[in-house]
Amino acid sequence: xxxxxxxxLEIHAQLATRxxxxxxxxxxxxxxxxxxACAVDLGLPGVLPVLNAKVVEMAIRFGLAVNxxxxxxxxxxxxxxxxxxxxxxxxxSQYEHPIVSKGRIDIKLExxxxxxxxxxxxxxxxxxxxxxxxxxxxxxxIDLNRAGTPLIEIVSEPDMRSAKEAVxxxxxxHSIVRYLEICDxxxxxxxxxxxxxxxxRPKGQKEFGxxxxxxxxxxxxxxxxxxxxxxxxxxxxxxxGGKVIQETRLYxxxxxxxxxxxxxxxxxxYRYFPDPDLLPVEIDKETIERIRSTLxxxxxxxxxxxxxxxxxxxxxxxxxxxxxxxxxxxxxxxQSADGEAKxxxxxxxxxxxxxxxxxxxxxxxxxxxxxxxxxxxxxIKDNTISSKIAKEIFEAMWDGEGDAGTIIEKKGLRQVTDAxxxxxxxxxxxxxxxxxxxxxxxxxxxxxGKLIGYFVGQIMKKSQGKANPEQVNELLINKLKTx
Amino acid sequence: xxxxxxxxxxxxxxxxxxxxxxxxSNYTRDLSxxxxxxxxxxxxxxxxxxxxxxxxEIPARLRPDEITExxxxxxxxxxxxxxxxxxxxxxxxxx
Numbered sequence: 317x318x319x320x321x322x323x324x325l326e327i328h329a330q331l332a333t334r335x336x337x338x339x340x341x342x343x344x345x346x347x348x349x350x351x352x353a354c355a356v357d358l359g360l361p362g363v364l365p366v367l368n369a370k371v372v373e374m375a376i377r378f379g380l381a382v383n384x385x386x387x388x389x390x391x392x393x394x395x396x397x398x399x400x401x402x403x404x405x406x407x408x409s410q411y412e413h414p415i416v417s418k419g420r421i422d423i424k425l426e427x428x429x430x431x432x433x434x435x436x437x438x439x440x441x442x443x444x445x446x447x448x449x450x451x452x453x454x455x456x457x458i459d460l461n462r463a464g465t466p467l468i469e470i471v472s473e474p475d476m477r478s479a480k481e482a483v484x485x486x487x488x489x490h491s492i493v494r495y496l497e498i499c500d501x502x503x504x505x506x507x508x509x510x511x512x513x514x515x516x517r518p519k520g521q522k523e524f525g526x527x528x529x530x531x532x533x534x535x536x537x538x539x540x541x542x543x544x545x546x547x548x549x550x551x552x553x554x555x556x557g558g559k560v561i562q563e564t565r566l567y568x569x570x571x572x573x574x575x576x577x578x579x580x581x582x583x584x585x586y587r588y589f590p591d592p593d594l595l596p597v598e599i600d601k602e603t604i605e606r607i608r609s610t611l612x613x614x615x616x617x618x619x620x621x622x623x624x625x626x627x628x629x630x631x632x633x634x635x636x637x638x639x640x641x642x643x644x645x646x647x648x649x650x651q652s653a654d655g656e657a658k659x660x661x662x663x664x665x666x667x668x669x670x671x672x673x674x675x676x677x678x679x680x681x682x683x684x685x686x687x688x689x690x691x692x693x694x695x696i697k698d699n700t701i702s703s704k705i706a707k708e709i710f711e712a713m714w715d716g717e718g719d720a721g722t723i724i725e726k727k728g729l730r731q732v733t734d735a736x737x738x739x740x741x742x743x744x745x746x747x748x749x750x751x752x753x754x755x756x757x758x759x760x761x762x763x764x765g766k767l768i769g770y771f772v773g774q775i776m777k778k779s780q781g782k783a784n785p786e787q788v789n790e791l792l793i794n795k796l797k798t799x
Numbered sequence: 800x801x802x803x804x805x806x807x808x809x810x811x812x813x814x815x816x817x818x819x820x821x822x823x824s825n826y827t828r829d830l831s832x833x834x835x836x837x838x839x840x841x842x843x844x845x846x847x848x849x850x851x852x853x854x855x856e857i858p859a860r861l862r863p864d865e866i867t868e869x870x871x872x873x874x875x876x877x878x879x880x881x882x883x884x885x886x887x888x889x890x891x892x893x894x
Contacts, residue, residue: 596858
């Protein structure tokens with residue numbers, strides 16, 4: 317039987333505020349245990365939560381960026397459950413009246429087509445603390461620094477049909493929250509994480525199958541692996557006559573498998589009710605319009621502009637605009653490169669991205685600044701250097717040896733374009749290679765095209781890569797002519 | 800609305816309350832009576848009325864995003880039953 321996969325994602329993005337959602341404690345990552353947990357975060361008796369205005373603004377920014385409605389009124393609710401890192405015995409979240417209602421975004425599929433993914437809602441909530449199970453003997457250590465950190469939970473419609481689509485959607489949301497500067501997107505630190513609801517059904521069937529919820533997916537790679545693994549597991553169950561049970565499963569990246577977290581005790585019964593400590597939030601039209609006017613250019617709009625303004629392909633534009641910082645780097649480099657957009661794009665997506673990946677560095681920390689890269693590209697364009705030498709100069713710039721001009725002079729890398737000097741090298745090589753000359757002259761034009769590479773190679777070697785390759789080619793072809 | 804013993808067991812479990820076996824019948828009767836009292840509301844026509852989230856007819860006041868709380872960890876941990884290396888200790892939680 318042919319099966320169809322149905323996926324919906326719940327993404328938790330940590331909002332990049334200075335203080336917590338309901339208290340004035342700091343939210344800095346990596347602080348010493350419990351130094352950022354105040355009386356409100358600890359759930360001590362007599363405290364009252366007070367909502368952070370920035371959190372509301374950030375949620376509205378997100379809603380507007382995903383074409384969502386912002387209801388005029390939203391309400392906080394208590395989600396009740398017991399766990400040691402949740403001191404109050406309930407999490408303040410939103411239930412019936414989330415701050416952001418229905419929205420949608422477009423994702424790009426592998427075949428180049430576009431698909432719209434619905435967003436059911438996005439609501440605000442507080443994060444829980446952290447349980448540390450190692451290092452405390454028969455106890456568990458609780459660090460409440462993270463308790464009360466603001467989160468926006470973004471719930472998608474079950475619109476995705478493969479793990480790849482789920483990853484494309486997650487990457488798009490990641491890109492949007494970073495463009496909006498409402499979340500740092502750091503997945504290692506848990507600022508951006510997701511749960512996936514996965515089910516399968518016979519192709520053509522309208523009703524959904526029974527779903528399982530995968531937790532602990534903190535990288536794009538794990539989302540893809542875990543979903544694919546879960547789909548296989550469900551197919552095996554159904555094809556051997558079994559039934560999928562609705563349950564929560566934990567993904568284990570070390571074993572690449574999911575295992576059930578289900579236990580009788582865990583049966584979810586959260587008994588949501590409006591939090592009497594918090595009044596409803598009212599958002600007027602003026603506030604929404606004021607926030608709308610501060611929205612930055614978003615990835616889709618920027619991509620279209622790159623295609624129109626710089627004549628880049630959709631593929632190049634998509635890659636360059638997926639990351640806000642990379643897009644900004646590109647636009648700065650162009651300014652220093654006299655508008656050479658395609659060359660800038662190639663260098664950023666090629667050599668620069670490769671070395672950033674290799675050294676695991678962010679483009680903002682690149683020792684080669686956009687101005688330096690632009691300068692290098694100018695030198696290629698005005699024929700001072702060849703593309704091959706440019707790679708050498710790029711490495712030297714990365715190693716802190718100065719800008720392109722300095723390195724060219726210091727290392728004597730200026731390209732030889734003097735016709736007389738090049739001709740001398742061409743003549744030398746021809747004299748030194750009688751056998752190859754004879755073979756060349758007795759070959760078909762098609763074969764000659766391949767054989768000429770030998771001569772070019774020898775000449776470039778003699779010039780230490782500095783001879784202008786086009787000039788060398790032209791001279792060679794003329795000199796090797798038999799007539 | 801008549802509750803059953805199993806409802807009481809479940810409610811007690813959700814609230815992490817240890818209820819003595821001989822008290823269960825009392826709780827069953829008392830909670831059922833409370834629900835009966837509330838059930839009278841069902842006779843009122845409420846179709847046109849928006850559910851109330853809060854009895855106060857005012858919107859939330861928001862605070863600016865500023866750090867106003869400084870570190871009082873040592874103070875708070877004085878009243879904790881057990882702490883180690885800055886962490887609050889609880890009986891081991893196995894996932």
